Amino acid sequence: MENLYQSTRGDQERIPASRAILNGIAKDGGLYVPLTLPKFDRPVREYAGRSYRENAFDILRLFLTDYTDEELHRCVDAAYDGKFDTAEIAPLTEAAGAHYLELWHGPTIAFKDMALSLLPHLMTTAAEKNGVTEETVILTATSGDTGKAALAGFADVKGTRIMVFYPKHGVSPIQERQMVTQTGDNTCVVGIEGNFDDAQTGVKRIFTDAAMNRELADAGFRFSSANSINIGRLVPQIVYYVHSYGKLLKEGRIRDGEAVNFVVPTGNFGNILAAYYAMQMGLPVNRLICASNENRVLYDFFGTGTYDRNREFILTSSPSMDILISSNLERLIYHIAGNDAGTDAALMSRLLSEGKYEITDAMRRNLSMFVGGFATEEETAAEIARVFEEAHYLIDTHTAVASAVYRRYREQSGDDTVTVIASTASPFKFTRAVAGAIGIETEGADDFALAEKLSDAAGVPIPAAVTSLRTAQVKHDRVCATEEMAQAVRDFLKV
Numbered sequence: 001m002e003n004l005y006q007s008t009r010g011d012q013e014r015i016p017a018s019r020a021i022l023n024g025i026a027k028d029g030g031l032y033v034p035l036t037l038p039k040f041d042r043p044v045r046e047y048a049g050r051s052y053r054e055n056a057f058d059i060l061r062l063f064l065t066d067y068t069d070e071e072l073h074r075c076v077d078a079a080y081d082g083k084f085d086t087a088e089i090a091p092l093t094e095a096a097g098a099h100y101l102e103l104w105h106g107p108t109i110a111f112k113d114m115a116l117s118l119l120p121h122l123m124t125t126a127a128e129k130n131g132v133t134e135e136t137v138i139l140t141a142t143s144g145d146t147g148k149a150a151l152a153g154f155a156d157v158k159g160t161r162i163m164v165f166y167p168k169h170g171v172s173p174i175q176e177r178q179m180v181t182q183t184g185d186n187t188c189v190v191g192i193e194g195n196f197d198d199a200q201t202g203v204k205r206i207f208t209d210a211a212m213n214r215e216l217a218d219a220g221f222r223f224s225s226a227n228s229i230n231i232g233r234l235v236p237q238i239v240y241y242v243h244s245y246g247k248l249l250k251e252g253r254i255r256d257g258e259a260v261n262f263v264v265p266t267g268n269f270g271n272i273l274a275a276y277y278a279m280q281m282g283l284p285v286n287r288l289i290c291a292s293n294e295n296r297v298l299y300d301f302f303g304t305g306t307y308d309r310n311r312e313f314i315l316t317s318s319p320s321m322d323i324l325i326s327s328n329l330e331r332l333i334y335h336i337a338g339n340d341a342g343t344d345a346a347l348m349s350r351l352l353s354e355g356k357y358e359i360t361d362a363m364r365r366n367l368s369m370f371v372g373g374f375a376t377e378e379e380t381a382a383e384i385a386r387v388f389e390e391a392h393y394l395i396d397t398h399t400a401v402a403s404a405v406y407r408r409y410r411e412q413s414g415d416d417t418v419t420v421i422a423s424t425a426s427p428f429k430f431t432r433a434v435a436g437a438i439g440i441e442t443e444g445a446d447d448f449a450l451a452e453k454l455s456d457a458a459g460v461p462i463p464a465a466v467t468s469l470r471t472a473q474v475k476h477d478r479v480c481a482t483e484e485m486a487q488a489v490r491d492f493l494k495v
């Protein structure tokens with residue numbers, strides 16, 4: 001059955017998956033959602049004991065119904081290959097009372113690789129299928145990890161250009177170095193004087209600027225997005241929740257049909273939304289635990305039903321979660337309103353004008369599977385130390401936020417359901433904070449020296465993605481004000 005996509009805000013256009021992936025965002029500023037969320041077409045136990053690629057193919061075909069099986073196989077095989085440093089792609093490690101789902105074995109050592117290894121293939125296939133002749137310009141706002149993963153995925157991909165905006169003072173040194181050393185003739189990286197929300201808002205504005213879109217179309221370009229507003233980013237993220245459930249089943253950790261908890265360190269709400277979709281498709285889930293850092297706008301939302309971004313933006317040691325406008329929450333709002341675009345559009349317009357909105361009691365009742373939690377900077381560091389001492393297992397700051405939130409949830413609720421924590425980055429990507437947390441002296445040492453100390457202490461090798469940065473040349477050094485983003489795009493495209 002063909003699955004079509006439409007905007008969360010009421011635009012009546014219904015388009016196939018490949019067009020939704022090409023467009024990235026709907027013309028009315030809404031996000032694409034499937035008209036019907038598919039159900040699994042096989043018993044969940046059959047996902048146990050199969051390879052990541054097999055499961056990816058099986059789940060993608062339920063959503064991307066206008067791609068042929070042959071096309072999907074080609075995309076999946078090209079994505080989940082030797083770029084990952086383990087054939088398992090997403091291993092599950094038990095440590096200190098939870099199962100850590102390691103989503104950082106791809107080329108840029110953060111979970112964004114799980115989807116961004118695939119998206120360029122889905123996009124170029126979509127361009128072919130739809131006879132698109134313009135060059136696709138991927139515009140990306142990043143809080144640190146999406147940028148590099150998108151650059152790595154799209155570098156030198158024919159028919160595409162990729163441009164990344166990151167907050168100049170809001171990413172880790174390793175993250176910044178990963179981006180500014182990116183090679184490839186079709187790449188461009190710009191730091192902005194602002195935070196992630198400024199970058200994301202600026203990119204969305206360019207996407208929906210009709211005049212600029214016309215100008216670019218005349219010059220042979222069209223925009224698309226590699227952020228999780230693109231449905232082609234979201235769907236691949238469903239796979240690892242199903243895959244990890246299959247693994248627990250295969251290893252005899254759970255019985256067939258037994259529900260599990262997922263804890264997800266959350267920023268833009270893409271990763272946890274994928275877990276919600278997996279649950280709606282039929283995956284047995286007890287609780288979805290949404291973990292925030294000190295930017296606890298989502299924690300407050302789940303507790304009160306009011307989303308309020310009017311607060312101070314805090315820079316933390318988990319920068320990829322330093323976000324006050326969680327784009328993908330819009331998709332959840334649409335679903336809990338009963339797939340009602342009118343309600344969603346009204347709330348999103350309030351978010352724009354007043355910076356906040358409140359949902360109804362009926363909508364809140366549809367959120368019963370969600371639990372919100374947050375961890376302070378001190379709790380995050382203490383959790384890294386605790387897990388390391390208890391299990392000799394090193395986790396990064398983002399994963400530590402989730403881990404700390406889970407520990408408190410478990411103490412307070414007494415819920416001892418088998419729990420999977422999404423481990424979203426390698427600890428070597430946030431070297432300074434992780435080293436400091438386990439008692440390594442960080443004063444005066446650069447991030448590479450700290451990586452070595454961390455490697456010695458934990459007995460794990462430094463990932464190649466970090467060692468290769470040491471000698472890599474800086475290729476991108478532009479910094480601009482948020483108002484200059486559109487001009488930066490024109491400069492890059494020479495229009």
Ligand SMILES: *Cc1c(COP(=O)(O)O)cnc(C)c1O
Nearest residue numbers: 145267268269270271320424425
């Ligand atoms: C992007 C990111 C997150 C947040 O994921 P969302 O899908 O934006 O909620 C968490 N941890 C790391 C390491 C990330 O890169």
